[in-house]
Amino acid sequence: MDISIVYDFLEKLASNNNREWFNKHRDEYEKARLEFEKLVAAAIDRISLFDETIWGVQVKNCTYRIYRDTRFSPDKTPYKVHMGAYINAKGKKSDYCGYYIHLQPGNSLLAGGSYCPSSELLKALRKAVYSNIDEYRSIVEDPKFKDYFPQIGYNFLKTAPKGFPKDFEHMDYLKCKEYCCDCAVPDSVFTSPNVLDRIEEISRQLKRFLDFINYSIDELNDLNKTYNLWY
Secondary structure, three states: OOHHHHHHHHHHHHHOOOHHHHHHOHHHHHHHHHHHHHHHHHHHHHHHOOOHHHOOOOHHHOEOOOEOOOOOOOOOOOEOOOEEEEEOOOOOOOOOOOEEEEEOOOOOEEEEEEOOOOHHHHHHHHHHHHHOHHHHHHHHOOHHHHOOOOOOOOOEOOOOOOOOOOOOOOOHHHHEOOEEEEEEOOHHHHOOOOHHHHHHHHHHHHHHHHHHHHHHHHHHHHHHHHHHHHO
């Protein structure tokens, strides 16, 4: 695979984000898309070595369309200027957490977690963190983890969320509105021969966090199933 082809196309697209240019360069897009899919396939194989839930996930179920949904956006440019894939055992649209690969010139990253959770799920995740704070801290405060993922969440409450004691010692862990994290990765890493080693290295640390979140999601789903059986 040659990821430089992906970056080259995305750089051109960012400067020519219109349908006329895209249609004239569709062959270049298809070549870039193929190289990206090769990377995703290789990443699935590598991650499967230490996360068996990923085994058998298909590339076509991980990647996203390059076309933007502009219906409710003031930005009417028709195409995304990045390529992304969400390697998720239960599908990229699932609440279940997986491994996200994002290629964008100068802004590439690896990420994962629960992004934009429903209010019910967010409350459940906060309860899980609150009730298992020592386990949670052992993951997110581990220097090996923080080296790649220094912060959990992107948006935060200014005060304690409802239902939790305001004097909780680790309140900052309950204020985030999403339980996800990302690791900025230089473009040079994705174009290097050792890219899969780096993906594995970072994803192994990410897995510890995903396991905690996914366990909490499973608990919520089991509770809802039980409720539905009785009612």
